[in-house]
Amino acid sequence: MATQHSRSVARLMMAPAVVLLLGWMLVPLTMTLYFSFKKYLPLRGGDLGWVGFDNYVRFVSSSSFWPAVQATLMIVGGVLVITVVLGILLAMLLDQPMWGQGVVRILVIAPFFVMPTVSALVWKNMFMDPVNGLLAHLWRFFGAEPISWLSEASMTSIIMIVSWQWLPFATLILLTAIQSLDSEQLEAAEMDGAPVLKRFYHIVLPHLSRAITIVILIQTIFLLSIFAEIFVTTGGAFGTRTLTYLIFQRVLESQNVGLGSAGGVYAIILANIVAIFLMRIVGKNLDA
Amino acid sequence: MYLKNALRAATALTFVATAAAHAQSITIATVNNGDMIRMQGYTDKFTEATGIDVEWVTLEENVLRQRVTTDITTKGGTFDIMTIGMYETPIWGANGWLVPLDGLSEEYDVGDILPAMAGGLSHDGTLFAAPFYGESSMIMYRTDLMEKAGMEMPEAPSWQFIKEAAAAMTDRDADINGICLRGKAGWGEGGAFITAMSNSFGARWFDEEWKPQFDQPEWADTLNFYVEMMTESGPAGYATNGFNENLSLFQQGKCGMWIDATVAASFVTNPDDSTVADHVGFALAPDTGLGKRSNWLWAWALAIPAGTQQEDAAKQFIEWATSKDYIELVAESEGWANVPPGARTSLYENPEYQKVPFAKMTLDSILSADPNNPTVKPVPYVGIQFAAIPEFAGIATQVSQEFSAVYAGQQTVEEALEKAQALTAEEMEAAGY
Amino acid sequence: MARTVTTRRKSLNTVLAWAVGLLIFFPILWTILTSFKTEAQAIASPPLFLNFNWTLENYAIVQERSDYMRFLWNSVIIAGGSTILGVIIAVPAAWAMAFVPSKRTKDILLWMLSTKMLPAVGVLYPIYLLFIRLGLLDTRGGLVVVLMLINLPIIVWMLYTYFREIPGEILEAARMDGATLKEEILYVLTPMAIPGIASTVLLNFILAWNEAFWTLNLTAVDAAPLTAFIASYSSPEGLFFAKLSAASTMAIAPILILGWFSQKQLVRGLTFGAVK
Numbered sequence: 001m002a003t004q005h006s007r008s009v010a011r012l013m014m015a016p017a018v019v020l021l022l023g024w025m026l027v028p029l030t031m032t033l034y035f036s037f038k039k040y041l042p043l044r045g046g047d048l049g050w051v052g053f054d055n056y057v058r059f060v061s062s063s064s065f066w067p068a069v070q071a072t073l074m075i076v077g078g079v080l081v082i083t084v085v086l087g088i089l090l091a092m093l094l095d096q097p098m099w100g101q102g103v104v105r106i107l108v109i110a111p112f113f114v115m116p117t118v119s120a121l122v123w124k125n126m127f128m129d130p131v132n133g134l135l136a137h138l139w140r141f142f143g144a145e146p147i148s149w150l151s152e153a154s155m156t157s158i159i160m161i162v163s164w165q166w167l168p169f170a171t172l173i174l175l176t177a178i179q180s181l182d183s184e185q186l187e188a189a190e191m192d193g194a195p196v197l198k199r200f201y202h203i204v205l206p207h208l209s210r211a212i213t214i215v216i217l218i219q220t221i222f223l224l225s226i227f228a229e230i231f232v233t234t235g236g237a238f239g240t241r242t243l244t245y246l247i248f249q250r251v252l253e254s255q256n257v258g259l260g261s262a263g264g265v266y267a268i269i270l271a272n273i274v275a276i277f278l279m280r281i282v283g284k285n286l287d288a
Numbered sequence: 289m290y291l292k293n294a295l296r297a298a299t300a301l302t303f304v305a306t307a308a309a310h311a312q313s314i315t316i317a318t319v320n321n322g323d324m325i326r327m328q329g330y331t332d333k334f335t336e337a338t339g340i341d342v343e344w345v346t347l348e349e350n351v352l353r354q355r356v357t358t359d360i361t362t363k364g365g366t367f368d369i370m371t372i373g374m375y376e377t378p379i380w381g382a383n384g385w386l387v388p389l390d391g392l393s394e395e396y397d398v399g400d401i402l403p404a405m406a407g408g409l410s411h412d413g414t415l416f417a418a419p420f421y422g423e424s425s426m427i428m429y430r431t432d433l434m435e436k437a438g439m440e441m442p443e444a445p446s447w448q449f450i451k452e453a454a455a456a457m458t459d460r461d462a463d464i465n466g467i468c469l470r471g472k473a474g475w476g477e478g479g480a481f482i483t484a485m486s487n488s489f490g491a492r493w494f495d496e497e498w499k500p501q502f503d504q505p506e507w508a509d510t511l512n513f514y515v516e517m518m519t520e521s522g523p524a525g526y527a528t529n530g531f532n533e534n535l536s537l538f539q540q541g542k543c544g545m546w547i548d549a550t551v552a553a554s555f556v557t558n559p560d561d562s563t564v565a566d567h568v569g570f571a572l573a574p575d576t577g578l579g580k581r582s583n584w585l586w587a588w589a590l591a592i593p594a595g596t597q598q599e600d601a602a603k604q605f606i607e608w609a610t611s612k613d614y615i616e617l618v619a620e621s622e623g624w625a626n627v628p629p630g631a632r633t634s635l636y637e638n639p640e641y642q643k644v645p646f647a648k649m650t651l652d653s654i655l656s657a658d659p660n661n662p663t664v665k666p667v668p669y670v671g672i673q674f675a676a677i678p679e680f681a682g683i684a685t686q687v688s689q690e691f692s693a694v695y696a697g698q699q700t701v702e703e704a705l706e707k708a709q710a711l712t713a714e715e716m717e718a719a720g721y
Numbered sequence: 722m723a724r725t726v727t728t729r730r731k732s733l734n735t736v737l738a739w740a741v742g743l744l745i746f747f748p749i750l751w752t753i754l755t756s757f758k759t760e761a762q763a764i765a766s767p768p769l770f771l772n773f774n775w776t777l778e779n780y781a782i783v784q785e786r787s788d789y790m791r792f793l794w795n796s797v798i799i800a801g802g803s804t805i806l807g808v809i810i811a812v813p814a815a816w817a818m819a820f821v822p823s824k825r826t827k828d829i830l831l832w833m834l835s836t837k838m839l840p841a842v843g844v845l846y847p848i849y850l851l852f853i854r855l856g857l858l859d860t861r862g863g864l865v866v867v868l869m870l871i872n873l874p875i876i877v878w879m880l881y882t883y884f885r886e887i888p889g890e891i892l893e894a895a896r897m898d899g900a901t902l903k904e905e906i907l908y909v910l911t912p913m914a915i916p917g918i919a920s921t922v923l924l925n926f927i928l929a930w931n932e933a934f935w936t937l938n939l940t941a942v943d944a945a946p947l948t949a950f951i952a953s954y955s956s957p958e959g960l961f962f963a964k965l966s967a968a969s970t971m972a973i974a975p976i977l978i979l980g981w982f983s984q985k986q987l988v989r990g991l992t993f994g995a996v997k
Contacts, residue, residue, distance in 0.1 A: 265843075
């Protein structure tokens with residue numbers, strides 16, 4: 001059905017978006033690559049010449065590299081698991097008939113509207129502060145010793161904060177998917193006396209698989225680059241230094257643009273590995 | 289008579305001219321500390337007097353530092369005045385990125401700036417930033433709790449005394465911690481404190497060959513002493529406490545002692561904010577008898593980035609904001625205790641200011657700090673709680689993160705020092721030392 | 722819906738859902754409440770819920786210190802501008818992908834998404850230098866372009882999934898009737914695509930509003946949005962919970978209200994093609 005003519009028109013229509021994104025990708029990428037082969041120290045006079053792969057070797061052999069990769073994967077993985085699991089449960093709950101569904105839905109999606117900086121600040125100061133935080137009050141109320149969240153349970157805390165922000169997104173997408181579920185099919189299964197868990201595994205979960213992949217894909221893209229949450233809460237201390245944060249430290253705190261750029265290239269490679277991996281799954285699901 | 293009238297007309301004309309050039313406006317990046325916020329409130333007076341509009345970009349310290357550093361290294365020209373500290377000034381000045389502050393007016397009286405401050409804000413004898421306020425660190429303690437513990441604070445105590453006093457003042461049931469100190473990661477937070485403290489234990493960051501010194505026993509002594517004392521008498525979760533957290537703990541009456549910036553003195557003695565305002569005493573930062581105390585030296589200062597179009601206007605603003613008149617302006621409406629401290633000799637000679645309880649101790653602390661000889665052994669760098677080299681901020685932030693992990697009980701002192709030694713060596717090598 | 726539900730079950734659902742909803746919403750509620758307390762009440766132990774003297778002084782202090790409206794206006798322009806510009810560029814692209822798909826369509830789509838994975842901080846210096854060269858530092862225009870580029874992949878993808886749900890037969894029918902391409906887009910497609918475009922606009926407006934790296938690092942005065950506004954309240958000296966809460970409430974209120982009124986569109990539209 002697509003004629004030669006409509007094809008070229010289509011190409012023309014795609015051109016602006018593709019060209020712009022190509023530019024947005026290529027210009028910084030080229031510059032990052034260029035800097036990554038340079039000794040570039042802004043505070044020591046800037047460009048100090050070519051150094052080959054020095055920056056690359058140095059970045060990986062640094063003692064902070066692998067822990068950073070690990071922290072990155074932990075945060076991404078942890079948030080994904082929490083948001084998907086809780087998202088499914090929440091979506092199923094919200095799908096049930098109830099009074100005031102609209103209001104509850106607003107309450108649930110509200111965290112998505114909050115700026116990451118604000119949510120990190122609010123959680124850090126008003127909830128997780130070991131002296132004046134609300135959680136500390138709660139702990140004391142039950143006679144327990146308050147936890148200093150951001151140092152003793154730093155990773156958990158950050159995953160908690162980020163999950164809070166992204167749970168609404170996952171819930172919304174999963175909710176739309178659940179709503180499209182054929183209720184007659186479910187009822188038939190219910191009539192047949194299939195237990196709840198079985199119904200969930202055989203009917204609900206397969207139906208949601210596509211939505212779950214999409215949640216995972218979109219969230220991963222955003223989660224790989226979270227920054228504000230760490231910058232505000234722990235500043236990368238207590239094992240929460242992700243790859244993005246490590247690059248930030250190299251570029252802005254150590255003022256070593258060359259080294260940071262090499263880190264940037266690694267981050268792009270890591271992101272692409274994750275992406276290819278994801279796209280394999282999504283691609284399959286998107287076709288289905 | 290004629291002449292006088294002509295003069296008057298000329299003045300009026302210049303006034304009109306400046307008013308017409310009202311479009312002139314300068315952009316100032318500053319930190320969100322109390323004294324700066326207060327200064328913003330008085331900006332109208334400056335605009336009235338000069339016709340120069342002032343735009344403020346007020347940011348939290350870490351964001352500010354990242355923002356102005358990016359702008360100055362790329363010559364972005366976004367700001368006409370930047371608020372920077374003693375760490376940045378000599379480095380940037382040496383790179384030729386700042387406008388030298390010479391040719392300042394007679395009544396500004398450059399010679400009045402405290403020599404320690406002027407020295408730290410200069411490179412090769414040229415002043416590159418004017419101190420808005422300066423600070424050292426000292427002990428602030430609760431006189432009532434000290435009395436209750438049956439002890440008496442000497443004017444210049446030792447660390448051993450502090451540790452004993454902290455243990456004696458601690459009353460966990462009453463939610464009173466004997467001592468509150470910074471433990472928060474970051475070179476300007478916990479990093480600054482532990483570095484200043486380590487000086488009094490004879491430790492140093494680098495030897496004369498720029499070799500990192502974390503494998504030396506002095507550092508282990510410092511950290512072990514600190515951790516032991518804090519475990520015994522410090523607040524829960526001190527690994528994330530910085531200046532602000534400790535300030536609010538102290539104001540709420542939850543600390544027996546607090547060793548921190550001298551500027552905090554005016555906050556803890558201000559009855560509006562502090563529940564313990566009437567019971568605060570001051571003493572010099574402690575030592576271990578090696579001849580160096582553990583107090584630092586810092587100034588928040590105003591500097592003009594080279595290449596700005598508004599150099600004259602910027603200079604005018606700096607002269608206004610760091611002048612004797614500005615201090616008097618604040619004193620008039622907010623009281624002498626709230627003027628920006630630590631910048632000018634004349635302030636400490638003012639009999640009105642001498643009545644302020646912390647004035648003398650602040651001056652003594654500032655005067656006892658020597659950035660050129662920060663610790664017992666010789667060092668190749670300048671700076672007490674920092675080393676004024678471009679790499680320091682990055683390194684020290686990571687090192688202090690390792691230390692904070694010790695405070696949080698996630699690793700031992702030995703492990704942290706080992707990592708600190710390795711990563712410092714790594715970064716110094718990357719920088720080409 | 723033939724599902725019959727007992728009142729008991731419905732009540733149970735209601736209670737449970739409200740409990741969960743309030744729990745999730747609680748941090749925001751707490752922030753709003755705290756913004757009306759004095760600093761001393763904000764850290765009172767035990768915490769005060771409603772039994773405090775409501776005060777507006779924090780809002781007054783915040784407004785006195787920083788001109789809220791200017792930041793707000795910048796946020797609106799930057800988020801709105803980047804979203805509109807993005808949609809204008811993305812609609813044709815998404816249309817082409819959805820209705821004239823080729824073998825490479827999916828690859829292009831996935832490639833577009835992958836450009837989002839570039840860690841922003843790694844390219845801060847290059848972009849900053851570029852902005853200086855082009856004179857874009859601290860301009861709204863510069864930020865509009867950057868945020869548009871950041872969100873463009875998401876916009877394209879969302880629109881693509883909506884367009885794909887429009888049945889092709891309708892288009893063919895229109896074509897049979899002799900509709901030109903222009904008419905086809907204007908009279909047939911657009912009305913069907915409006916809900917999808919609306920929710921795309923909403924989502925991207927939110928994303929652009931909340932973007933905190935570039936908006937903070939590429940602005941100073943003239944273009945500084947609410948993310949910069951909040952950066953001056955994060956840790957001042959002394960007690961600051963109440964002031965921080967007031968500033969936070971001011972920063973999130975506009976988007977919260979917008980979300981409140983448009984939640985139907987958002988809920989209906991946010992599928993990313995999850996439903997088939």
